[in-house]
Amino acid sequence: MKWYAGSDHAGLALKRQLVEMLRKLGDEVIDIGTNDDKSVDYPSFGAEVGRRVAAESTARGLVVCGTGIGISIAANKVPGIRCALVHDSFTAEMARSHNDANIVALGARVVGGGVAEHALTTFRATAFEGGRHQRRVDMLGADKQ
Ligand code: RB5
Numbered sequence: 001m002k003w004y005a006g007s008d009h010a011g012l013a014l015k016r017q018l019v020e021m022l023r024k025l026g027d028e029v030i031d032i033g034t035n036d037d038k039s040v041d042y043p044s045f046g047a048e049v050g051r052r053v054a055a056e057s058t059a060r061g062l063v064v065c066g067t068g069i070g071i072s073i074a075a076n077k078v079p080g081i082r083c084a085l086v087h088d089s090f091t092a093e094m095a096r097s098h099n100d101a102n103i104v105a106l107g108a109r110v111v112g113g114g115v116a117e118h119a120l121t122t123f124r125a126t127a128f129e130g131g132r133h134q135r136r137v138d139m140l141g142a143d144k145q
Contacts, residue, residue: 001124002059003029004052006045007108008071009037011064014108014116018062021117025124029062046074046083046105053102054080061103062120068107075103082140087111092119096126100137 003022007015012034019029032048034040042065053061053075061083065071068085075083083103084095087110095101104123106116128137139145 001027002056003027003062004032004049004059005029005062005064006032006034006049006071007064008034008040008042008045008066010066011042011068011071011106011108012037014106014113015062015064017113018064018106018116018120021120022062022124025121027124042071043074046071047078049103050075050078050081050083054078059102060124063103063105064108065105066107066109068105068110072103072105075105080141082137086119086123088115089118089122092123093126096123097129098133099140100128100133 005019022029046063049061049063053059063071072083072085075081082101083105084101085105086092086095
């Protein structure tokens with residue numbers, strides 16, 4: 001599986017941990033930054049991961065900031081992106097099976113490394129259920145809801 005990963009300064013350490021985990025699982029990960037502790041603006045990184053994932057239908061995204069909120073909002077402004085802010089394995093599973101999320105967002109100041117790894121592992125392994133959920137996901141991508 002191919003991933004684009006991004007974070008701001010607050011999400012950097014957790015992003016690095018999760019990128020390493022994905023690579024150990026054999027996935028390809030392109031880390032678009034940030035790469036140091038200097039304070040940066042999360043919208044730029046969320047939007048860039050969003051653009052990369054939107055351009056590559058089979059790719060997935062991982063975005064991390066302090067809460068996961070700001071960077072998920074930024075990613076979701078890109079057409080074609082369904083970025084889900086998850087807090088645990090259950091929300092990660094639902095994000096894939098019901099919402100067909102193509103980007104997962106995590107808050108480094110909200111969840112610990114173990115919970116985050118478990119959530120990401122679940123997100124990675126869970127398929128979209130389709131069926132009645134397909135119509136709803138289609139509505140998310142349409143001009144009207
Ligand atoms: C940075 O201090 C913080 O605001 C950011 O990482 C994120 O939590 C925003 O949603």
